[in-house]
Amino acid sequence: xxxxxxxxxxxxxxxxxxxxxxxxxxxxxxxxxxxxxxxxxxxxxxxxxxxxxxxxxxxxxxxxxxxxxxxxxxxxxxxxxxxxxxxxxxxxxxxxxxxxxxxxxxxxxxxxxxxxxxxxxxxxxxxxxxxxxxxxxxxxxxxxxxxxxxxxxxxxxxxxxxxxxxxxxxxxxxxxxxxxxxxxxxxxxxxxxxxxxxxxxxxxxxxxxxxxxxxxxxxxxxxxxxxxxxxxxxxxxxxxxxxxxxxxxxxxxxxxxxxxxxxxxxxxxxxxxxxxxxxxxxxxxxxxxxxxxxxxx
Numbered sequence: 001x002x003x004x005x006x007x008x009x010x011x012x013x014x015x016x017x018x019x020x021x022x023x024x025x026x027x028x029x030x031x032x033x034x035x036x037x038x039x040x041x042x043x044x045x046x047x048x049x050x051x052x053x054x055x056x057x058x059x060x061x062x063x064x065x066x067x068x069x070x071x072x073x074x075x076x077x078x079x080x081x082x083x084x085x086x087x088x089x090x091x092x093x094x095x096x097x098x099x100x101x102x103x104x105x106x107x108x109x110x111x112x113x114x115x116x117x118x119x120x121x122x123x124x125x126x127x128x129x130x131x132x133x134x135x136x137x138x139x140x141x142x143x144x145x146x147x148x149x150x151x152x153x154x155x156x157x158x159x160x161x162x163x164x165x166x167x168x169x170x171x172x173x174x175x176x177x178x179x180x181x182x183x184x185x186x187x188x189x190x191x192x193x194x195x196x197x198x199x200x201x202x203x204x205x206x207x208x209x210x211x212x213x214x215x216x217x218x219x220x221x222x223x224x225x226x227x228x229x230x231x232x233x234x235x236x237x238x239x240x241x242x243x244x245x246x247x248x249x250x251x252x253x254x255x256x257x258x259x260x261x262x263x264x265x266x267x268x269x270x271x272x273x274x275x276x277x278x279x280x281x282x283x284x285x286x287x288x289x290x291x292x293x294x295x296x297x
Contacts, residue, residue, distance in 0.1 A: 026254065029247050036105040036156045042098040043086075044119055044149060050078045051123025052190065064095050075127050083120050087113070111155050115148030130192045135229070138196055139173060146176035157248050164244075170237030171255060177230040178262045181223055182277035184210055195222060212274060220271040227263050227271070234259050241292055249293070257288035264288075 025037040046061070048054075053075060055061050062072035065081040072078070088094040089103045090113055105111065122145035132138045150168035154160035180187065180194035187194055188210050200206070203222040210219065234256055241252045261280035269278040 026251065028250060033157060033247075036109060037153065039098075039102045039105040040149075040152045040156060043102050043116060046096075046098050047079070047082060047119050047123050050075060050082060051126050061096070064097070066095065076124065079120055079124050079127075083117065086116055086120065089113075089116075105156070109156050109158070111152065115151045115155075118144045118148040126192065131197060132194060133197045135196045135199065138177070138194060141194075142173040142176045143169070146172040153251075157244075159244055159248060164240055167237045167240035167243070170233045171240060171252075171259070172237075174230045174233035174237065175255065175259045177226060177233070178259050178266075181226055181230070181266060181273055182262065182279075184223070184273050185276070195226065199225065210274065215272040215274045219274070223266065223271040223273055227266050230259065231263050234263075238292065242295065250289075253289050253292045254285075256292055257285055260288045261285045 024041045025034040027034075029037070050061070053073075055078075059069060059072045062069070062078060062081075065078065065085055067074075067078055067081050082096070085094045085096050085099050089099050089106055094100050094103060122141065125141060125144065129141075132141065147169040150172040151160065151165055154164055154168060177194075184195065188207070193207060193210070195205070195210075199222060203218050203225065205218045205222050209216060212219075215223070238256050241249055241256060244252060258280075261284045262278070264284060265278040265280040266273060
């Protein structure tokens with residue numbers, strides 16, 4: 001890796017924060033929290049980019065991880081190399097600049113390897129499992145792909161307790177399901193379907209129905225059903241907001257509000273997610289956040 005590669009690798013990943021559904025490290029948080037949350041985000045974004053094959057062109061990430069040019073397109077090889085480098089965060093000096101940025105956060109906040117390893121395992125699973133038979137199977141995937149993020153937020157802010165972790169897991173799983181509903185068409189293009197097969201059968205939905213430009217009645221009914229499940233999970237986790245105070249309360253309210261606003265946007269699109277991901281406006285997001293902060297929902 002050249003000296004110029006390091007800032008470019010960081011920038012290419014962290015610039016994606018602006019396009020995320022949910023704010024990563026909003027301005028109102030203390031600077032040390034923002035810095036540490038962005039370090040965690042950099043890790044999560046990069047591992048997803050590896051798993052999705054969305055790394056910046058040129059192979060710089062592979063080179064810095066010690067992966068040869070002949071194996072640079074093999075996502076499982078890259079994920080294995082990334083896991084090896086992650087372990088250096090805890091017992092040595094990592095190679096990748098985003099992991100070097102993460103190391104002070106890990107030490108300062110006393111973070112453990114488990115949530116980071118979970119996110120890598122989720123992306124490894126994406127290479128091997130592209131369909132989910134049951135809702136419980138999907139929940140088990142979310143345990144790896146989503147719930148570690150909430151646990152890391154609690155760890156960075158020093159507010160982790162068993163009950164908060166339980167509530168956070170419900171919120172994060174809901175947000176993951178919501179994102180899957182927004183991205184049905186995009187995921188199918190990657191040969192992945194996150195709608196449980198048992199539910200597709202119940203609503204008489206075939207994969208060919210998901211490939212259409214617009215959703216038929218059966219697909220809309222299925223999406224509405226899964227959106228209701230996500231909404232129920234958000235309601236289950238919402239007491240997490242009231243369990244904390246200050247600016248962290250605003251952040252967590254934003255997460256819950258973001259999920260609810262997306263569900264409303266999906267409903268406003270009459271559950272037709274196939275033309276593209278329905279997205280809420282800022283007014284709807286602020287309205288949802290206000291309701292949560294007033295303790296009305």
